[in-house]
Amino acid sequence: MYGPKVKLRFFFILLILSILTLTVFLVLKSLEENVVYFKSPSDVKLMTELKNKKIRIGGMVKKNSIAMSTNEVNFIITDFKNEINVIYSGVVPNLFSEGKGVVAEGFLKDRNFFQASKILAKHDENYMPPEVKAALK
Amino acid sequence: MFKFFEPNKIFLITSKAPKYVMLLFILVLSIGLLEALVLSPEDYKQSHSVRIMYVHVPAAWIALGIFSSITFLSLSGFIFKNKNFFLIAKSLAPSGLVFNIVALVTGSIWGKPTWGTWWAWDARITSMLILAMFYFLYIIAWRIYEEKEQVFKITTLITIFGIINIPIIKYSVDWWNTLHQPASINILSKSSIHSSMLLPLMIMTAAFALFSLLIFLMKYNTELIKLKNKGLDRL
Numbered sequence: 090m091y092g093p094k095v096k097l098r099f100f101f102i103l104l105i106l107s108i109l110t111l112t113v114f115l116v117l118k119s120l121e122e123n124v125v126y127f128k129s130p131s132d133v134k135l136m137t138e139l140k141n142k143k144i145r146i147g148g149m150v151k152k153n154s155i156a157m158s159t160n161e162v163n164f165i166i167t168d169f170k171n172e173i174n175v176i177y178s179g180v181v182p183n184l185f186s187e188g189k190g191v192v193a194e195g196f197l198k199d200r201n202f203f204q205a206s207k208i209l210a211k212h213d214e215n216y217m218p219p220e221v222k223a224a225l226k
Numbered sequence: 227m228f229k230f231f232e233p234n235k236i237f238l239i240t241s242k243a244p245k246y247v248m249l250l251f252i253l254v255l256s257i258g259l260l261e262a263l264v265l266s267p268e269d270y271k272q273s274h275s276v277r278i279m280y281v282h283v284p285a286a287w288i289a290l291g292i293f294s295s296i297t298f299l300s301l302s303g304f305i306f307k308n309k310n311f312f313l314i315a316k317s318l319a320p321s322g323l324v325f326n327i328v329a330l331v332t333g334s335i336w337g338k339p340t341w342g343t344w345w346a347w348d349a350r351i352t353s354m355l356i357l358a359m360f361y362f363l364y365i366i367a368w369r370i371y372e373e374k375e376q377v378f379k380i381t382t383l384i385t386i387f388g389i390i391n392i393p394i395i396k397y398s399v400d401w402w403n404t405l406h407q408p409a410s411i412n413i414l415s416k417s418s419i420h421s422s423m424l425l426p427l428m429i430m431t432a433a434f435a436l437f438s439l440l441i442f443l444m445k446y447n448t449e450l451i452k453l454k455n456k457g458l459d460r461l
Contacts, residue, residue: 091306095305095306095307098304098305099305102301102304102305102386105386106386106389106390109386109387109390110390113390113394117394121402124349124402125349125402125403125404126346126347126348126349126402126403126404126405127403127405128403129403147403147405181342182339182340182341182342183339183340183342184271184272184340184341184342185342189271192405207342207343208342209341209342209343209346209405210340210341210342211341211405211407212271212272212340212341212407213407214407214408214409214410214418214419215271215410215418215419216269216276216279216410216418216419216420216423217269217270217419217420217423218267218268218269218270218420218422218423219267219268219269219270220267221270221420222270222271223270
């Protein structure tokens with residue numbers, strides 16, 4: 090019911106879109122290393138060499154792992170497979186707490202110790218009133 | 227069917243409808259704000275800053291929705307050689323850009339107390355910023371090019387490039403590690419947002435959609451007046 094020119098233009102647009110999608114996919118795939126905002130402790134374990142470069146590590150703050158002293162906070166980031174110890178001196182965000190998501194920015198001292206220069210709290214996708222949270226416990 | 231497009235008939239609607247849409251918008255917005263700011267509970271973790279979400283999330287949805295619509299209209303306009311589609315797309319763009327900026331700004335305001343930073347170069351936030359740039363490009367292209375055929379082609383090209391970004395925005399939080407949390411509302415599985423918080427979110431989305439419709443009708447009305455002044459009774 091449509092003329093041949095209409096069909097031609099339709100398939101031309103379709104072709105452009107598929108090629109563009111493929112291009113963007115390949116570019117993002119090869120840049121994945123830089124697209125991710127943080128690495129997990131397991132990613133750190135798999136790293137072949139430790140570069141002296143600023144990186145971010147994210148995961149959960151392990152339960153009962155936060156130790157606060159006068160000018161330092163120590164805690165463990167876990168992804169439930171591997172763990173990494175974090176040393177940080179400075180102010181932590183309000184939502185930073187045990188069993189919650191966290192992203193630490195800083196330098197790896199070795200495979201198990203991380204010197205953080207900035208701590209960000211990661212919020213999860215759960216939204217509920219306090220009463221509901223209490224009822225869930 | 228699009229060949230028999232009559233600006234005069236549509237003009238009758240676009241010149242009268244805004245009043246009613248405006249009334250409805252004010253009504254829905256008042257209910258939405260009351261729900262969002264007063265009646266809805268605070269969050270167990272982030273307490274009152276959850277209320278920012280009732281503006282942030284609808285604004286982001288509308289921004290994505292409008293860009294998708296603009297692309298669909300431009301591509302259809304290009305394929306079927308229908309000029310009216312381009313005018314509808316042009317009239318939709320300003321509210322899309324406004325809501326895109328609203329989403330970025332409110333996200334930043336929410337990020338400071340929650341994450342501890344105003345801005346992070348994570349995939350969700352960066353791709354949303356890129357969308358704002360595409361909106362900007364699209365709108366200035368309409369201002370720069372005078373010749374109709376030229377502007378139709380260039381704006382279509384901009385939407386083709388921009389649309390690739392839309393699935394990236396949507397799925398960035400699932401594909402990569404991002405600071406931004408994954409979606410709370412899922413169509414197929416159970417939503418991780420409590421119903422008392424879902425209600426104001428939905429009302430605010432309706433309010434923002436009505437606002438977009440209002441701005442669209444006013445912009446489109448202007449386009450039709452421009453056509454009339456040129457003495458054309460059809461496109």
